[in-house]
Amino acid sequence: MKIDLQTVVCRLRESDDILLLTHRNPDGDAAGSLWALYRLLTKLGKRVTFKLVGKVPENLLFAAEAAPEEFEEKFIVAVDLAETTLLGEALQPVYGDKIDLNIDHHGSNTLFAKETWLEADAAAAAQLVYQLYLVFGAELDVRAAEQLYIGLSTDTGCFRYSNTNAACLYTAAALVEAGIDNGDINRRIFETKSKAYIQFEALAMNNLHLHFDGKCAVMALTKEMFLKTGLDESETHMIAGLPRQVEGVLVGATIKEKDNGLCRVSLRSNEPVDVSAIARAFGGGGHKLAAGCDLYGTLGKATADLLKEIEAALRSYHLL
């Protein structure tokens, strides 16, 4: 069931012994929102802990929280979690049907939780957690401001993407006023590339191919490229945006070769194309302009399957 901010406030006031969860392989918004919510609930005098599954990108760890020891939780809150499979294989069977409250901004949210506060227009889950700081009148210390800034900035490509609305920019301004060093944070997150990344990007650019009159660009990221450069998985999120940057491209895709015939696809689009629909065709999901899915088979087969769906999508918009 969907609930509003006021109901969320009541639920959080009433609850204690809280466990926080988010999606596996947490990105900046998942980790940042979870940490900031942990900090808020602690300030409110609650006993809180959290679980993060998979590696948080190294350049976000400066703002990390340490999870207190486990206890028997009485209330489970998820943030930035669109569906239960994204909890990961280990946590889904345990918590998938036990989440009391979900705080999310994904239009594709499956409303799996008992109650869901869903604001699909919010640029990031961090925007919702920031609202909770305001409503509870909690001190916005520098660390909390950093965590919220990480969420806002990473989900908007540092205020570039079209989900960057006025509320998001006002919040960013308030976070800067709270004392964060946003220039330094941006440099860590967006401006710093390891030598391995630079080498990897050069290889990837050579693997960029255009399709459908240049309206689609696909980049294959092979296991060999990872081996050759030693690039860490968590650094590849920056690669996903590259194919869409080519002039005239409406749908950009990266296809990452994983083990056991798994290919992980990241999709990015320009208006009007909704790539979350393409991702859903393969059991994935996401936002209109940024989505993802898993395909099985060789890179060649996965690419061919994906191109078929992209072509159909472009045709459905009369773009081909």
Added chain:
Amino acid sequence: MKIDLQTVVCRLRESDDILLLTHRNPDGDAAGSLWALYRLLTKLGKRVTFKLVGKVPENLLFAAEAAPEEFEEKFIVAVDLAETTLLGEALQPVYGDKIDLNIDHHGSNTLFAKETWLEADAAAAAQLVYQLYLVFGAELDVRAAEQLYIGLSTDTGCFRYSNTNAACLYTAAALVEAGIDNGDINRRIFETKSKAYIQFEALAMNNLHLHFDGKCAVMALTKEMFLKTGLDESETHMIAGLPRQVEGVLVGATIKEKDNGLCRVSLRSNEPVDVSAIARAFGGGGHKLAAGCDLYGTLGKATADLLKEIEAALRSYHLL
């Protein structure tokens, strides 16, 4: 002489038949601020025209103004102009010592104008022009908001650089509320790369060399690379930021080979290094973290000369 906002308001109220100028090869802040100021003064019922020297980047032209026919100007206003040489060879002899009012945010401003409103903490000249819209109570129409947004966003690398302060983000939020499509503008300015650019970047990355324990990265951009890819000059501003992005780099430089033995250098730094001091050693200038200068000689000689100054700068900070 330096003057404050209140004096600027009086001067603009009193003046008419105004000519607006900015630096040659106008970037987003120069063109955007000039256009928005032109629009403001026109709204105030003034006769105004302007001169732009050199090409405005193609992706900004969607928000361009057409300059009305020339007339005998009675008041000359410059925006975003740090020194008169930047007017360009054609305009400097004519207007260099005739500028009545300069509206600028460069700490290096030489105060050449009769009166200068200098706010060195402002992220962009556009921030100052926005303040004028507020003080004059002028309607902030969508086109003016776009022009100001172009200024703010290009001078901050789309809100990434450390000059992005709270005022800048509040202003950006207000501009979004005024109805601009910031996602679309960002895509045009920051996300769209021509095929020539992508090819050029790949070549440039192969010409990236690290010096001084990886604290300095230098990238040579040869005439041959421009010929081979057909890249337009105006697209190279994005290249200037690349060397600084390598992990551990404190000073990043690009050296662009021009005609007649001229090499144009762009410098970018991370705290604490002040590259405007390095640029000044060669007769150039700019901001602490972004500056530029011209060197004469072969690419090899220019690189060697530049590296000597960079080494001295790193030593002066006890970084070597």
